[in-house]
Amino acid sequence: SQQGEEDPQALSIQEGENATMNCSYKTSINNLQWYRQNSGRGLVHLILIRSNEREKHSGRLRVTLDTSKKSSSLLITASRAADTASYFCAASRNTDKLIFGTGTRLQVFP
């Protein structure tokens, strides 16, 4: 079963534009993570936000967390063609396993 549901499923933008992906989850969580996956490759960790945090930044990435709405968003600013990948949110509650969402496929056109 999937804990998170990403929205949209697919997103196409031009280089330089911002990309926003949303993740909704079902239960209370301890932390939420975002991962990136290039086609046919493994996942790479981008950022972790804890349940007591509301916003976190890492380079061109901005993640927000709204525990009241059980949702998170990932913003990639000034996107580049190299940002083309699938992006997954993953959430865990206490000692429960980390459960991944269904992913957003981002295509950035030069």
Added chain:
Amino acid sequence: EAEVAQSPRYKITEKSQAVAFWCDPISGHATLYWYRQILGQGPELLVQFQDESVVDDSQLPKDRFSAERLKGVDSTLKIQPAELGDSAMYLCASSEGEWWLTGELFFGEGSRLTVL
């Protein structure tokens, strides 16, 4: 830079044959995970180890899948017999610390299985 090693990268097999995947986590990482990712979906946890002990294998189809981490270092995931529905990417990941302190996971490049 330390990496999670997986082999083979690609495996094609016929239905009813046995397959095995190997994973060597980052040195010192106590927690090791095997995920299965069907094309177009997110990874689904199959089994999680803390050192050599299984802490979660609730989603592992135990009639045909087995996993071991005998010395608490590298791990093997086996499927016998393989079925058409097992075609997927099998991802290994590791993390520092105890399994209940869920932090960043480091993934290998995965093993792509095709069952004909």
